[in-house]
Amino acid sequence: MLLIISFLYALFTLTLWITWLKMPTLRSRALLTKGPRITVVIPVRNEAQNIANLLDDLSRQTYSQFEVIVADDSSTDATLSIVEQYAQQSTYELCALPLTDERTASPKKRAITQSIALATGELIVTTDGDCRVGPGWLASLAAFYTQTGAKLISGPVTFTTEQTIFDSLQTVEFSSLIGTGACTMALGFPTMCNGANLCYVKEVFKEVGGFSGVDHLASGDDEFLMHKVATRYPDGVRFLKSREAIVQTQAHRNWLTFYNQRKRWASKWRAYESLLPSALAVFIFLSNAVPVMAGLGWLLGFLNGNTALVVIGLKLVPEFLFLRQVLVFLQKKSSVGVIPLTQLMYPLYVLFFGLAAQKKDTYGKDGNLTDA
Template sequence: MTIVLLIIWLLVVSIQLIFILFVYSRTAFYRVPEHTTLGVQSNARTGSTSGITIVVCARNELENLTELLPLLNAQNYPHFEVLVMDDRSTDGTHLLLENDITQLQHVRFIRIDKEHEHVTPKKYALTIALKKATYPIVLLTDADCRPASDDWLSGMVAPLINDQKAISLGFSPYEHRPGLLNFLIRSETLFTAVQYLSLALAGRPYMGVGRNLAYRTSLFFANRGFYTHMNVVGGDDDLFINEVATGKNTAISIHPDTFMWSKPKETWADWRLQKKRHLNVGKYYKSGNKFRLGLLTGSHVLTWAFALVIGIVVLVHEWYQQPFTANEWLLLLSGAGVFLFRMLTFWGITGRISYRLAHTVHWAIIPFMDVLLAIYYGLAGIATIFRRRKKRLYWR
């Protein structure tokens, strides 16, 4: 039995090493193209830069829109508009958009007055936005986000304009706050970014985050938009990208100027609701994506679970003075060595990625993040299996 446990442990740790060394390392050592903003500015001088529509879907976001819209209006780009989709707001958002944005030359809005049964509210708002967009490329964000710089727009769309890609995946870090919840949010956000950015660079893109995502409207309409998942709450970003992204049409944008900072949830209840929406859409991913993510996450959880079990086995052997056989010793030492190597490579490579992605998690506590995520993914997996259908979820 001990030999079987050790062999399985070696196998799952080896799977982890493959992902770390051959997938995650792509983001860790990715060279940001020099044309991230310079190429766009060069195209602007020659008059060949495409116009961009920034889309913000908002419901009761008066305070956030008051702060965000001037920042978007001030983006350093020659031809763009900011299209705000006011989805049935009752907090004064409509009055703000009607009366107080006249001095913001790039901002306009569309009011949505009712909900439609055949489609979730946010997907309906986004669909209308893309139909009414003035320009052929849309850049999506949320009302509670803030761009890292005035070059956010030009940097995010640079791959679409200079390299003729159809999708640009960006990164959206959360603000640093004290407490375990904020640390967990930042850890999960970092590791999710490690996965979707690295797999995109490996030619297997599977998702993006709607807080910082650009694509061509032609791609949206050529694939019938959200038609296959109109009634699924969530998925306006990751399910759509999961359907249409390929290794050839997708690029990533991780220059610090292209980050879109977001406000984190401040209560465990709000965060759990957000996670339920995210986990709810995972079952609709393509089979290949589900297999890779299951292998990646499962091996992460089992790496630490088997380490704990084998540690207990060693203690039991010592307590009852039961010596290991030669084969057991060989496997035990091999497993411990590979496990230690996996810990160090995860620490180094994920730490480097974190450094590149706005120092989301301090490098010194990456090992703690490693263990915390294994616990979190294990519990989330159990909750997903046993969760029963409850009340309807809403995007806001």
């Protein structure tokens, strides 16, 4: 059984690797300066240290047809005043939207929904207050939408410069999520995306009912919406493979915030209406349990050493090939050397969060928009 699961996982990972290699890359010469109007929605709470950097990045966009709405969820710092002052001299249309202080299970979904009600753009693009974007970010999204007619576009996300080994480990782990989400979209069965770099047609958001049906969940403003759009438009969900489109966000600086976010992420599988994401979550859980069981079986004398090595090798080698390719694309080649260490820790990580996510009160009530 261990060998069968290992072989299936190796086949799955090699399929992702080949799919990634074959996925076309949007070239710089295809970028647009004008096209469909875009509304950039930025839900924030207490981002006074970061929001000005993102607003500066937006002022350097090569694309001109856009507006920005910063939805502030009752920040207790200077976030709102920074945005309001910036709007007075901004070179683009910038609106500060103060949200009422009311209890809700998902402040981020509320912020996005209220922003879309005011949006004048054909396309909605979401990101977070602590993110950084390049000058070709919106131009690449507009070009890809024009070329493909996609209803929802998922863009690449990675972390800013790594300062510690913990940062590098997060970069490798996060690249696996971004790469897997991209490849499953290319294969026609989308599984995951990230709200830090997400684009969708405003009318399609309304057509699928927005976040209705999942607005009671603290997390999932990105993936649950993606699945609703994919159900309505099976060929309408795409991944934009373009370095111009990469969004950088900050890695977690302490274990507690990392734990709370990953616990929420791991718990979302129970709320999926489609069986595929849930089946994939279970498959990944089992695939990471197998090498642990193989190692223990060999140490306890229940499993032949050669068999244990084959089981572990079937996981490590295809994983390395896939992760290396994604990291290089994300311009994180310096983190390639951390892949083996991540692979050593990852099975324990998956088992831990897979079990922790089954506890009640999974989603929490912290109301932090940028953690979702």
